[in-house]
Amino acid sequence: MTGRLFRIAVAILMVSAFVYMTIWLAGVEIVFHEEIVDYVAIARTMNIRNLVSVIYLGPRIFDTMIEVLVVVLTVYGMTFLRGNE
Secondary structure, eight states: OHHHHHHHHHHHHHHHHHHHHHHHHTTOOOOOOTHHHHHHHHHHHHTOOOHHHHHHHTTHHHHHHHHHHHHHHHHHHHHHHHHTO
């Protein structure tokens, strides 16, 4: 009995969410972003066929490099501090 009640509650929740999203998305305007042109230019320059790879290899590579630099400096700092004890 509780399993059936749970399924009915989930079904009602999903239908109401679908109706809400359908009504809400009716007023959403689709806008072309300028960043797509930049990614296409990067893809052509680097000869990359997959657009997802362009996003990771393009501007995101600097984030990754900075994160690696922070981790390396943290590890170096901790080993330096432990060596002085």
